[in-house]
Amino acid sequence: MTFEPVLLRRTSLPRSDSIDVYLANDGYAALARALRDYAPGELIGLVKASKLRGRGGAGFPAGLKWGFMPQSDGPKYLCVNTDEGEPGTFKDRELVEKDPHQIIEGAIIAAYAVGAERAFVYIRGEFFQGIKSWIKAIADAYARGFLGQNILGSGYDLEMSVHRGAGAYICGEETAMISSLEGRRGEPRLKPPYPAEKGYWGQPTLVHNVETLANIPHIVNHGAEWFASIGTEKSTGPKIFCVSGHVYRRGVYEFPLGISLRELLYEHAGGVPGGKAIKAVIPGGASTPPLTADQLDITLDFESLEGAGSALGTGAIIVLDEDTCMVDVARRSARFFAHESCGRCTPCRVGTQRAVDVLEAIEAGRGVPEDLDRLEALCHGISGNTFCPMGDAVVSAIGGTLVRFRDEFEEHISQGGCAAPA
Amino acid sequence: MEPGYYAEMDPAKRAMLLTALYMAQEQYGYLSREAMERVGRRLGMSPREVYNTATFYSMFRTEPVGRYLIQVCEGLSCHLAGGAEDLVAHLEDRLGISAGQMTGDGRFSLQMVQCLAACGSSPAMRINDTLYTNLTLGQVDTILQDLEGRP
Ligand SMILES: Cc1cc2nc3c(=O)[nH]c(=O)nc-3n(C[C@H](O)[C@H](O)[C@H](O)COP(=O)(O)O)c2cc1C
Ligand code: SF4
Ligand code: FES
Numbered sequence: 001m002t003f004e005p006v007l008l009r010r011t012s013l014p015r016s017d018s019i020d021v022y023l024a025n026d027g028y029a030a031l032a033r034a035l036r037d038y039a040p041g042e043l044i045g046l047v048k049a050s051k052l053r054g055r056g057g058a059g060f061p062a063g064l065k066w067g068f069m070p071q072s073d074g075p076k077y078l079c080v081n082t083d084e085g086e087p088g089t090f091k092d093r094e095l096v097e098k099d100p101h102q103i104i105e106g107a108i109i110a111a112y113a114v115g116a117e118r119a120f121v122y123i124r125g126e127f128f129q130g131i132k133s134w135i136k137a138i139a140d141a142y143a144r145g146f147l148g149q150n151i152l153g154s155g156y157d158l159e160m161s162v163h164r165g166a167g168a169y170i171c172g173e174e175t176a177m178i179s180s181l182e183g184r185r186g187e188p189r190l191k192p193p194y195p196a197e198k199g200y201w202g203q204p205t206l207v208h209n210v211e212t213l214a215n216i217p218h219i220v221n222h223g224a225e226w227f228a229s230i231g232t233e234k235s236t237g238p239k240i241f242c243v244s245g246h247v248y249r250r251g252v253y254e255f256p257l258g259i260s261l262r263e264l265l266y267e268h269a270g271g272v273p274g275g276k277a278i279k280a281v282i283p284g285g286a287s288t289p290p291l292t293a294d295q296l297d298i299t300l301d302f303e304s305l306e307g308a309g310s311a312l313g314t315g316a317i318i319v320l321d322e323d324t325c326m327v328d329v330a331r332r333s334a335r336f337f338a339h340e341s342c343g344r345c346t347p348c349r350v351g352t353q354r355a356v357d358v359l360e361a362i363e364a365g366r367g368v369p370e371d372l373d374r375l376e377a378l379c380h381g382i383s384g385n386t387f388c389p390m391g392d393a394v395v396s397a398i399g400g401t402l403v404r405f406r407d408e409f410e411e412h413i414s415q416g417g418c419a420a421p422a
Numbered sequence: 423m424e425p426g427y428y429a430e431m432d433p434a435k436r437a438m439l440l441t442a443l444y445m446a447q448e449q450y451g452y453l454s455r456e457a458m459e460r461v462g463r464r465l466g467m468s469p470r471e472v473y474n475t476a477t478f479y480s481m482f483r484t485e486p487v488g489r490y491l492i493q494v495c496e497g498l499s500c501h502l503a504g505g506a507e508d509l510v511a512h513l514e515d516r517l518g519i520s521a522g523q524m525t526g527d528g529r530f531s532l533q534m535v536q537c538l539a540a541c542g543s544s545p546a547m548r549i550n551d552t553l554y555t556n557l558t559l560g561q562v563d564t565i566l567q568d569l570e571g572r573p
Binding site: 129 | 436437438439440441443444465474475478479480481482496497498499501502503536537538539540541542543544548551552553
């Protein structure tokens with residue numbers, strides 16, 4: 001499949017992050033059109049018709065979420081989620097560093113559509129370069145009249161500012177992000193109420209991932225029908241896939257949703273080094289259950305991956321070759337989640353730490369047959385009993401690996417350790 | 423929502439907390455008790471509340487770290503790319519410390535961290551504000567030599 005990139009169209013241009021390059025390549029044309037030709041409600045209709053789904057992991061329909069924002073006059077906010085902490089994911093960093101104005105333009109249009117007066121960019125504390133990119137791009141957008149008062153003479157005002165996280169994966173979760181923006185511990189809040197109802201300081205708040213917003217200018221420029229013609233019926237539009245692990249050409253790839261995994265890995269990413277076979281593929285970041293080698297013909301869209309018991313997640317594809325130890329993969333995920341559990345609820349805080357202990361014992365050859373039952377019981381205890389969706393992510397990652405590769409876990413126990421080549 | 427939840431303090435002021443903590447950390451090198459007290463006074467928060475929030479975030483340090491903070495990614499993709507473990511072992515060897523420690527002269531701290539969102543060009547590590555990718559042991563030596571040569 002050849003596909004003319006949409007979101008990554010400009011990223012290979014020299015100085016692609018500058019506002020001049022952006023303006024010379026259709027930049028801010030969609031904003032002018034949106035402010036001139038569309039009432040806010042019409043933009044919501046347009047995004048609904050495009051069937052765009054969120055790219056931050058959950059895949060919620062964007063237009064529907066815009067429609068949930070009340071039409072009342074009180075203050076309303078937009079949060080631009082640049083927290084990108086899901087292991088395996090590196091697309092948002094690419095977008096922010098190489099084409100920040102595409103996101104800003106999408107954010108302004110979204111804010112206008114829902115009547116937000118302020119936009120907060122929440123960026124992962126470790127993204128030093130991205131923080132600089134955001135600050136420079138926002139300053140330039142202000143200087144050219146795309147932000148601030150009376151944007152392009154429309155009478156619409158929007159302020160935008162950058163807020164730096166400080167090293168907590170959970171702050172990517174929207175309610176935790178809002179807590180953090182308010183200057184609190186980044187602990188999630190119970191939903192409902194959803195942020196669209198009560199978000200930043202209790203006011204209606206729209207939260208979007210960076211990649212979701214980057215799609216908006218293109219939808220305004222080319223129409224909802226054009227957008228919906230890309231991808232599958234239920235998963236429309238282009239998607240940035242982050243390919244890492246055992247492949248020749250690691251990196252970001254943009255293709256329509258619905259591209260086959262095999263095509264992406266073998267035709268575009270160059271296949272597996274050493275001509276080795278694939279044992280498993282994690283399709284959507286560390287929170288999604290791995291696919292097995294017999295599932296490589298799956299298409300990468302929300303519905304197919306869900307049907308296969310996994311998820312599209314963030315589109316972070318991690319390839320594991322035949323020599324990979326799946327116990328080690330599960331152990332690493334468990335370590336990640338144990339480290340990042342915010343500690344608010346016991347099943348997640350204690351459960352993940354116990355899972356680490358059990359998996360480390362199995363990996364080190366100290367496992368006993370009952371350990372697998374214990375792991376299952378741990379997953380069972382976490383599933384559905386946590387305050388935020390991170391609990392489900394833990395179960396997907398650890399339980400999902402155990403279910404599919406149980407024989408490998410059993411082998412570790414019976415052989416007293418890992419037989420995989422180091 | 424509980425009454426008074428939003429009125430408990432001036433919202434805009436409290437929202438400055440993370441920024442203020444970053445500024446204090448930059449000035450003092452880490453968030454000493456004194457630094458947190460100062461931040462609290464500025465924002466009208468008790469030191470306890472400042473401490474309680476600051477310690478939630480791994481990038482806020484309540485202990486001094488070396489002038490060069492080396493953070494090596496231990497994420498899955500970096501491991502699969504080959505070398506994340508070798509990298510740490512090599513650094514431990516070169517610096518004479520274990521991950522989690524600081525050299526006696528206070529120049530280097532070594533830590534393992536989670537995915538740095540550089541999995542497409544792994545293995546990766548960060549030293550202060552700089553991200554290094556596609557690392558080899560040879561490059562690590564060059565980087566260290568350069569840092570060792572600095573004041
Ligand atoms: C534990 C956890 C971590 C998350 N991390 C991120 C993140 O880093 N970036 C992101 O955009 N969304 C993240 N999300 C999803 C957000 O909660 C939210 O759904 C998303 O920002 C909405 O934007 P979208 O509709 O454009 O996808 C996370 C969710 C959970 C449960
Ligand atoms: S599930 Fe984990 S991350 Fe989510 S609130 Fe509970 S302890 Fe925190
Ligand atoms: S796993 Fe190391 S950068 Fe993502």
